[in-house]
Amino acid sequence: MVPAVRSVLPEAAPVLRGLAAVVAAVLVAVSLGPPGSATAVAGAGAVAGAAALQDRPRGRILRVLFVSVLMGASALLGALTSSHSPVFIASAAVWCFAAALAWALGGHAGLIASAAGALMVVAAPVPPTWASTVGAAGLAVGAGALQAVVVAVWLPRRWRMQHDALTAAYRALAADASRLAHRSGDGGFAHADSMIALRAVFTPATGPATRHPADYRRWYLLPERIGTALTDVAETADAAEVLTAAADTLTAVADPRRAAREAADEALRRLDDAVAQLPAADAAAGQRLSAHLHEAAAMRLGDFVPSSPDALRVRRPDLRTSGRAAVSQLRAEIDRHSPVFRHAVRLGAAVAAACAAERYTAVGHGGWIALTVLIVLRPETAHTYTRCVGRTAGVALGAVLASAVLLILRPGPVVTGVLAAVAIGVVYAAGRYGYLALAAASAGAIALIVAIDRPIATATPGELLIGTVIGGALAVLAHVVFPDDALTRLAQRAGELLKTEIDYAATVVKVYLHELDTASDVRAAAWERTFRARAAFEAAAGAARLESREQRHWLRCYRSVLNAVTSSCAALEGNLPVDPFPDSHRVFLHAVDEFVEALCGEPPTPTDPWTVDAVELAAAAQRVRRTVPVHESDEGSARVLVGEIAAITRQLSLIAATPWPTAQR
Secondary structure (H helix, E strand, O other): OOOOOOOOOOOOOHHHHHHHHHHHHHHHHHHHHOOOOOHHHHHHHHHHHHHHHHOOOHHHHHHHHHHHHHHHHHHHHHHHOOOOOHHHHHHHHHHHHHHHHHHHHHOOOOOOOHHHHHHHHHOOOOOOOOOHHHHHHHHHHHHHHHHHHHHHHHOOHHHHHHHHHHHHHHHHHHHHHHHHOOOOOOOOOOHHHHHHHHHHOOOOOOOOOOOOHHHHHHHHHHHHHHHHHHHHHOOOOOOOOHHHHHHHHHHHHOOOOOOOHHHHHHHHHHHHHHHHHHOOHHHHHHHHHHHHHHHHHHHHOOOOOOOHHHHOOOOOHHHHHHHHHHHHHHHOOOOOOOHHHHHHHHHHHHHHHHHHHHHHOOOOOOHHHHHHHHHHHHOOOOHHHHHHHHHHHHHHHHHHHHHHHHHHHHOHHHHHHHHHHHHHHHHHHHHHHHHHHHHHHHHHHHHHHHHHHOHHHHOOOOHHHHHHHHHHHHHHHHHHHHOOHHHHHHHHHHHHHHHHHHHOOOOOOOOHOOOOOOHHHHHHHHHHHHHHHHHHHHHHHHHHHOOHHHHHHHHHHHHHHHHHHHHHHHHHHHOOOOOOHHHHHHHHHHHHHHHHHOOOHHHHHHHOOOOOOHHHHHHHHHHHHHOOOOOOOOOHHHHHHHHHHHHHHHHHHHHHHOOOOOOOO
């Protein structure tokens, strides 16, 4: 019910605007709304505000509106069933079970769905009326929609910078395409600096192991691939017409206005006609450029142009197709061996028990036991009990502090709403300090949000502490009673170890290239994480029974890959250059940074602990090899780096192609 999505710490101005919108919505609910609606309004506004600040360039407004409707539906269901305890308990169990399945779609979706479940379980047990049900739900949807209006009117500065960088990059590509078409210029490329600036805007300095989803990376990778494709086409015969049409297309793509769609469509038609006239030996390069430009037009102009072939349209499905794919993905998780399904069962059962404890005992003020369960339970198997206990301790600390503030100040609803907004701001800041700080800040913010309408201020810190302990115990008990499959746990531990090993390799490569003041400390910290992950993996491997030949082959292959990656890192550390690479080698440095990002792979999910695009990784390694500085004093160090990068790429491609252990389905 607080900002449920973590990302790079957002800018202060958008956060403050979102918090102001939350306070404004609470003022309206307190003044004009039905009793009990302010908590739903504050919760919906907070979650929608967090969703609005997610750094995903496409579909921001639609995403916020969807979250708003989801929060309104949760508030409506809670208000309709809260006066009948058996119905409320059953509804909470089913709703939280369904919400937990959203983890199959990713961490952001899972956290937002959990926040929606929290909004339901805090519904006050009062008889439903039109005002308390439809009225409160409508105000909750309105609070979320207000966040969409705020982010549409006042775009964050970083989003504007990304927009400007994309425009500059496509204009530079258009200039290069035009120059190549006329065979003029000095052989340099105007887009090189623009590509570096574009990547810098989309990937701020958040560490070498930062992972962005593929949809996000495509915004700055696609212009880079277009630049490579232009070079390949320029090396073919009779490419002037293709390059001229490509320049016209890029000029139209650089202008994201709707009016540019017609110009882009016309240019793409000429491009496709010109590509069709290329000799068979050169057709592949032209077709690759055409595919990239069709996709660029779709990304910049909102949709594919009419001339785009159907084979390309599957890369960017529309809303209806995306919805069907999400439903299919959720259905695929309805299996007793699925870690997401088992998490859903645990969460539904634990929330039902928590709601029953609140309704039929004297503990659990404001549904605090159920709220603790929702904060603590996650579908992770790598750190199940450790993080359950850690989050429980964080929730206890946050709840006690918030309760103490309420007992001392005894604020009214409006002041409590302002305090809740301040606490939500603390959640944004706490996101960078780990799950313990995030759990404590989230618990404090939730306590203040609930206190706007519910008499949680009458609960002493000791009573909330008891409720937190009970909720944490239920979360741990749910894992004990219904644990994950041993092979699933082994795969999770293996994915975690491989992720930390890759983080270590990425750190070593970064240190090899760039001069860092704390290079030794950074490498030591990365190695310490890898060492702990390896110990945990060995424990899981000892507990699991690998009976089939394929599983034992995977384990041998996995161990050899880990040892090879570690050896490559040791070789790089043993041959660190005396001086960092100069800025004159920025193309080489840029290529290595691209490799590091491809090396980090996709963000981990409960269903896929580690994934990497082997094709993208191999292509990135090839680009590093092509940009090695020759006849320079740094050539020897660069050759060592290229050799170890090639070794790491071979090993990771091998393990990516080997089937991982899974439970029998």
